[in-house]
Amino acid sequence: MEPMKKKQIKISKFLSYVLRHKPDAIGLELDANGWVSVERLIQSANASGQTLTRELLETVVRTNDKKRFAFSDDGLKLRASQGHSIDIELGLKPQMPPEYLYHGTANRFRDSILASGLNPGNRKHVHLSTDVKTATQVGQRHGKPIVLLVRAAEMQGAGYSFFLSANGVWLTDSVPAQYLDLVDQKTESLTKN
Numbered sequence: 785m786e787p788m789k790k791k792q793i794k795i796s797k798f799l800s801y802v803l804r805h806k807p808d809a810i811g812l813e814l815d816a817n818g819w820v821s822v823e824r825l826i827q828s829a830n831a832s833g834q835t836l837t838r839e840l841l842e843t844v845v846r847t848n849d850k851k852r853f854a855f856s857d858d859g860l861k862l863r864a865s866q867g868h869s870i871d872i873e874l875g876l877k878p879q880m881p882p883e884y885l886y887h888g889t890a891n892r893f894r895d896s897i898l899a900s901g902l903n904p905g906n907r908k909h910v911h912l913s914t915d916v917k918t919a920t921q922v923g924q925r926h927g928k929p930i931v932l933l934v935r936a937a938e939m940q941g942a943g944y945s946f947f948l949s950a951n952g953v954w955l956t957d958s959v960p961a962q963y964l965d966l967v968d969q970k971t972e973s974l975t976k977n
């Protein structure tokens with residue numbers, strides 16, 4: 785990989801850590817909606833040993849493969865668009881989800897999930913994708929991937945809320961097992977839960 789790309793990935797990981805999980809690791813505090821001042825972020829990053837300039841930050845935000853971070857409209861603040869473990873309020877309005885959404889996970893979690901549903905773990909929300917391919921990539925991060933289909937529109941009809949993050953990830957608080965089906969990835973057919 786080119787050194788420049790490597791540097792950008794390192795900064796993206798640094799930003800994910802600070803903006804989603806541990807701002808206090810570099811002496812920062814997020815506001816109630818997860819924003820941090822760009823100026824203070826740059827200062828704190830440099831003080832903690834992570835070289836960061838406004839230009840580098842703009843490049844990382846603009847070229848990020850999953851568009852993980854977003855500037856405020858005035859350009860003065862930055863936040864992660866989803867994936868937080870700390871208690872912030874993204875302020876998203878509930879939206880009608882597509883009929884089906886997908887969740888990629890590891891095969892070893894299958895029995896537990898089919899018995900007790902999807903819970904957000906350390907994060908604020910369960911993360912869902914609009915397609916099987918993306919879900920498979922998410923699942924691969926944890927081991928041998930499997931994909932679950934979430935009957936999202938049915939769930940929404942039963943009173944559950946869904947939110948669409950600024951970078952296209954669907955979020956919900958939890959998914960009861962009754963709304964899940966296993967996707968057989970060879971045939972992409974469904975195996976009834």
Ligand code: HQG
Pocket residue numbers: 800850852867888889890893896897900901902903904905906907910911922923925926953
């Ligand atoms: C699992 C990445 C056992 C769940 C991705 C998942 C995503 C259960 C793990 C974003 C369970 C939590 C989030 C249950 C859920 N029993 N295991 N009842 N309920 N789990 O990393 O969705 O690159 O917190 O299946 O693309 O994998 O970081 O969540 O495997 O959008 O931007 O508990 O992170 O984006 O793992 O990933 P995670 P996730 P970034």
